[in-house]
Amino acid sequence: xxxxxxxxxxxxxxxxxxxxxxxxxxxxxxxxxxxxxxLAAVLVVGSLGLRELDFGGAELKFVADFGHxxxxxxxxxxxxxxxxxxxxxxxxxxxxxxxxxxxxxxSEFICGKFFGAWAVVLVFCAAVTAVLLGAxxxxxxxxxxxxxxxxxVPAAAVPYAGVxxxxxxxxxxxxxxxxxxxxxxxYARSNLFAQxxxxxxxxxxxxxxxxxxxxxxxxxxxxRFGGGLIGLVFPNFQLFGGEYLTAGTDGAALxxxxxxxxxxxxxxxxxxALAVWSFRRREI
Amino acid sequence: xxxxxxxxxxxxxLTRAGAMLGVLVAAGLALRPLEAPAWAAQVRQQPALExxxxxxxxxxxxxxxxxxxxxxxxxxxxxxxxxxxWERNDLSGTQAALRLVGAVDPRPVAFWLNGARMxxxxxxxxxxEALGGEAALPATVVRHVHEEQARAAIAHLEKAFAHHxxxxxxxxxxxxxLLQKLDDRSGAAExxxxxxxxxxxxxxxxxxxxxLLRQLGRERDAYDWLVAxxxxxxxxxxxxxxxxxxxxxxxRELEEKLALAPADRYQPGRE
Amino acid sequence: MAMAANETDPAxxxxxxxxxxxxxDYPLPxxxxxxxxxxxxxxxxxxxxxxxxxxxxxxxxSTTLKALLGLLRPTLGECLLAGVPGSDPAAHRAxxxxxxxxxxxxxxxxxxxxxxxxxxxxxxxxGREERIAALLGRVGLAHAADRRVGSYSxxxxxxxGLAQALVADPSILILDEPTxxxxxxxxxxxxxxxxxxxxxxxxxxxxxxxxxxxxxxxDRVAILHRGRLLAEGALDDLxxxxxxxxxxxxxxxxxxxxxxxxxxxxxxxxxxxVERPAARLDRYFLETVERAERxxxxxx
Numbered sequence: 067x068x069x070x071x072x073x074x075x076x077x078x079x080x081x082x083x084x085x086x087x088x089x090x091x092x093x094x095x096x097x098x099x100x101x102x103x104x105l106a107a108v109l110v111v112g113s114l115g116l117r118e119l120d121f122g123g124a125e126l127k128f129v130a131d132f133g134h135x136x137x138x139x140x141x142x143x144x145x146x147x148x149x150x151x152x153x154x155x156x157x158x159x160x161x162x163x164x165x166x167x168x169x170x171x172x173s174e175f176i177c178g179k180f181f182g183a184w185a186v187v188l189v190f191c192a193a194v195t196a197v198l199l200g201a202x203x204x205x206x207x208x209x210x211x212x213x214x215x216x217x218x219v220p221a222a223a224v225p226y227a228g229v230x231x232x233x234x235x236x237x238x239x240x241x242x243x244x245x246x247x248x249x250x251x252x253y254a255r256s257n258l259f260a261q262x263x264x265x266x267x268x269x270x271x272x273x274x275x276x277x278x279x280x281x282x283x284x285x286x287x288x289x290r291f292g293g294g295l296i297g298l299v300f301p302n303f304q305l306f307g308g309e310y311l312t313a314g315t316d317g318a319a320l321x322x323x324x325x326x327x328x329x330x331x332x333x334x335x336x337x338x339a340l341a342v343w344s345f346r347r348r349e350i
Numbered sequence: 351x352x353x354x355x356x357x358x359x360x361x362x363x364l365t366r367a368g369a370m371l372g373v374l375v376a377a378g379l380a381l382r383p384l385e386a387p388a389w390a391a392q393v394r395q396q397p398a399l400e401x402x403x404x405x406x407x408x409x410x411x412x413x414x415x416x417x418x419x420x421x422x423x424x425x426x427x428x429x430x431x432x433x434x435x436w437e438r439n440d441l442s443g444t445q446a447a448l449r450l451v452g453a454v455d456p457r458p459v460a461f462w463l464n465g466a467r468m469x470x471x472x473x474x475x476x477x478x479e480a481l482g483g484e485a486a487l488p489a490t491v492v493r494h495v496h497e498e499q500a501r502a503a504i505a506h507l508e509k510a511f512a513h514h515x516x517x518x519x520x521x522x523x524x525x526x527x528l529l530q531k532l533d534d535r536s537g538a539a540e541x542x543x544x545x546x547x548x549x550x551x552x553x554x555x556x557x558x559x560x561x562l563l564r565q566l567g568r569e570r571d572a573y574d575w576l577v578a579x580x581x582x583x584x585x586x587x588x589x590x591x592x593x594x595x596x597x598x599x600x601x602r603e604l605e606e607k608l609a610l611a612p613a614d615r616y617q618p619g620r621e
Numbered sequence: 622m623a624m625a626a627n628e629t630d631p632a633x634x635x636x637x638x639x640x641x642x643x644x645x646d647y648p649l650p651x652x653x654x655x656x657x658x659x660x661x662x663x664x665x666x667x668x669x670x671x672x673x674x675x676x677x678x679x680x681x682x683s684t685t686l687k688a689l690l691g692l693l694r695p696t697l698g699e700c701l702l703a704g705v706p707g708s709d710p711a712a713h714r715a716x717x718x719x720x721x722x723x724x725x726x727x728x729x730x731x732x733x734x735x736x737x738x739x740x741x742x743x744x745x746x747x748g749r750e751e752r753i754a755a756l757l758g759r760v761g762l763a764h765a766a767d768r769r770v771g772s773y774s775x776x777x778x779x780x781x782g783l784a785q786a787l788v789a790d791p792s793i794l795i796l797d798e799p800t801x802x803x804x805x806x807x808x809x810x811x812x813x814x815x816x817x818x819x820x821x822x823x824x825x826x827x828x829x830x831x832x833x834x835x836x837x838x839x840d841r842v843a844i845l846h847r848g849r850l851l852a853e854g855a856l857d858d859l860x861x862x863x864x865x866x867x868x869x870x871x872x873x874x875x876x877x878x879x880x881x882x883x884x885x886x887x888x889x890x891x892x893x894x895v896e897r898p899a900a901r902l903d904r905y906f907l908e909t910v911e912r913a914e915r916x917x918x919x920x921x
Contacts, residue, residue, distance in 0.1 A: 074709065074711050075709070075710040075711040075714075081741060084737070084740045084741055085741070088726075088737050091728065091729075092726055092728055095728040096728075116430075127422075127426070127458060127460075128426055131422045131423050131426045132423070132426065134422075134423070135420060135423040138420070159724045160720060160724055161724055161725055161726055163687075163692065163718070163720040164718055164719070164720055164723070164725075164738065164782070164785060164786075165738075165741065166690070166691075166692055167690045167692070167713055167716055167718035167720075167795075168710075168713055168716075168738065168741040168742050168789075169710050169711060169713040169714045169741075169742060169743065170710055170713070170741055171710050172710075215552045215553055215554070215591035216518075216549070216550050216551055216552045216553060216591075217549050217550075217551075217553070217582075218549040218550050269414070269418070272417075272418035272419055273414075273417055273418060275389065276417065295371075295375070297378070298374065298375045298377075298378030298379060299371065299374040299375060299378060301378075301381075301385075302385060302389060303419070304389075304392065304418070304419040305385065305388050305389060305392060307392065307419040322387075322388055322391050325384055325387065325388050326384075326388045328384055329381055329384040329385055329388065332377070332380075332381055332384070333377065333381060336373065336374065336377040340370055340373060340374075343370075344366075344370070347366075347694075349692070349693045349694060350687065350692040350693065
């Protein structure tokens with residue numbers, strides 16, 4: 067028979083993995099994951115129908131833009147809805163009770179939810195990025211080879227590497243969004259509130275640079291203070307944006323991408339730590 | 351269960367919220383060295399939004415999308431709208447959408463080129479049709495409409511130079527409009543010359559420039575241009591698009607026309 | 622000798638569960654008032670006991686259990702599991718918990734649910750699957766082990782919940798309304814399972830508002846009302862039936878009854894009451910169903 071035993075319960079990565087796998091399985095079996103992934107893939111493949119609007123250019127601009135847009139938009143929806151369902155759903159349905167009655171630290175529980183939700187979103191990113199790369203490759207095959215009718219002919223510019231970098235950065239961004247939604251969910255009393263706040267946070271983070279500009283160039287003290295507060299509290303989601311699709315993947319662009327990834331991961335750690343701290347006090 | 355009056359219970363919650371805010375502000379300050387250079391690089395890649403052109407033209411959702419970093423996608427959607435208007439021969443709709451495309455995302459050159467073609471080559475026919483048709487209108491009115499639209503197309507292309515300085519395809523597009531719609535050979539020749547100075551310009555830009563000079567009666571200038579051009583071209587076998595042999599043939603024709611002495615004639619391979 | 626006495630008498634051993642002056646208030650929206658759900662509650666449950674927490678709905682039973690498990694922070698007082706505060710996850714190593722009206726992830730099968738909890742509780746890989754299969758068989762769910770929990774009936778959910786509580790072989794079982802929504806046959810099975818746990822030396826704390834069931838299986842009970850402890854003690858003491866026995870006889874004439882009374886008096890006994898025994902519907906129901914099942918099997 068199990069006894070209480072002596073000694074405190076240390077943070078266990080094994081239990082985090084168990085909780086994360088459980089959360090992952092929960093999320094991938096939900097319709098929202100299947101629906102958003104399918105919809106994003108259909109949108110990417112469907113954008114091949116717009117090739118005629120690419121004017122025969124090797125960039126396949128429409129395919130790349132629509133693919134990136136599908137990744138960002140559906141990925142954001144999936145991240146918020148999945149994270150809220152994984153935490154809020156468990157609190158609302160009280161399935162959390164037998165789990166927290168186990169020898170499980172609350173920090174392990176939140177970390178498990180984080181890694182489970184992030185894994186789901188990373189699978190989504192990988193799937194949509196793969197479909198996008200496939201669509202770009204298909205589109206490129208159908209294009210005539212570039213004419214060497216100039217002293218310097220630009221090389222075919224299908225941004226395969228850029229799409230990969232862009233997909234990876236979106237994956238980092240969604241991880242940060244998962245941590246932020248977990249923080250909201252750690253004190254939210256309803257799923258509706260958590261989801262609405264999650265989307266509001268997403269919009270604020272995409273417009274964060276406006277607040278930062280107000281902080282640096284604003285006129286009144288109120289504008290500067292408010293701008294500064296928002297600009298410092300919320301991360302800048304536009305840093306993870308699609309410019310990397312066209313920026314190429316030379317050393318400088320990769321270094322920039324690495325810097326942005328580091329920024330995202332550091333913010334993720336901060337928000338995750340706050341979510342753990344907030345959830346520790348939560349009454350179930 | 352009993353009801354019990356309570357004191358100021360929300361104070362710990364406020365303290366916690368304050369502490370959380372403090373941590374986030376500290377994190378924001380600590381991470382600024384990572385954020386600032388990346389954001390500066392991002393901003394460098396993005397031309398400023400021309401809000402004057404966009405004001406009132408778009409819904410709030412669209413504006414939010416633009417501000418939120420979806421400019422390329424927004425421009426694509428506007429381009430689709432422009433094409434839909436174009437298919438319906440909707441003159442004002444096409445013009446408005448094309449203006450917006452340029453204001454939202456001026457980076458794709460193809461938008462500028464194809465937009466100018468719609469403005470310069472398609473819209474005049476719609477206008478003429480709206481005025482009663484080519485058969486019913488005096489030739490001067492028809493010509494006036496064509497010229498007006500050509501100038502509008504050129505003005506549209508001129509805007510693109512702010513984002514694509516000296517792009518050869520923009521110069522060539524303007525040259526074609528000048529040539530075909532405004533009968534301005536001199537202007538077209540100059541645009542072809544400007545285009546040919548760029549390394550990515552097609553080989554034909556330099557040849558057309560010479561041909562236009564010849565048509566303008568400036569055979570000597572055309573000859574000098576081609577003589578300067580020929581040594582820069584790859585041999586015909588290496589790149590048939592460069593048409594080095596054709597250029598040499600034109601040089602010979604001009605030498606005949608200019609009645610140059612054999613000693614003064616161009617000798618390939620000799621400086 | 623003293624140690625031997627401690628080992629045999631549960632009351633002499635340190636309590637498996639101890640609640641000391643627990644008070645729990647919930648703030649009401651607006652923050653100006655609080656609801657006191659549990660008021661100065663103290664309890665001790667000794668190892669090997671089945672302890673019943675009784676009370677009507679809203680009496681504070683579930684709040685007490687949640688505070689015990691550290692799911693709620695006590696406003697005052699403390700809760701200990703084998704001497705360790707319930708808020709310390711280390712205390713949960715010894716715990717098996719069945720929440721009220723258990724709701725488990727619908728996407729998991731019964732077997733997957735138990736596997737998940739076994740992994741969380743640190744049940745070693747060796748023998749884990751065998752233990753899960755045995756537990757599912759014990760609670761009568763072997764046939765539905767690989768069906769999704771979402772398709773389970775209420776009774777099946779309670780059974781899989783019990784199996785889940787037992788998966789880590791806990792020394793303390795905390796069961797919140799273990800028979801809620803279960804048919805009488807299922808309730809009897811669950812009662813039998815709880816008694817079996819006692820026989821294995823486990824401590825069981827259960828709360829219910831089904832008095833008959835509590836009466837049948839509990840050693841001690843506490844009665845809560847509006848968060849306050851009204852009574853606590855061994856069942857026989859509370860019901861005043863220590864040293865009492867009842868005889869059920871058929872067709873005893875009154876003169877024979879008088880003779881029996883005299884016979885008792887001669888031996889220092891006293892006939893406390895003569896009353897008509899009440900037939901219990903649950904017992905009648907079970908007997909009828911069991912008879913029908915026996916007949917059905919015989920006819921097959």
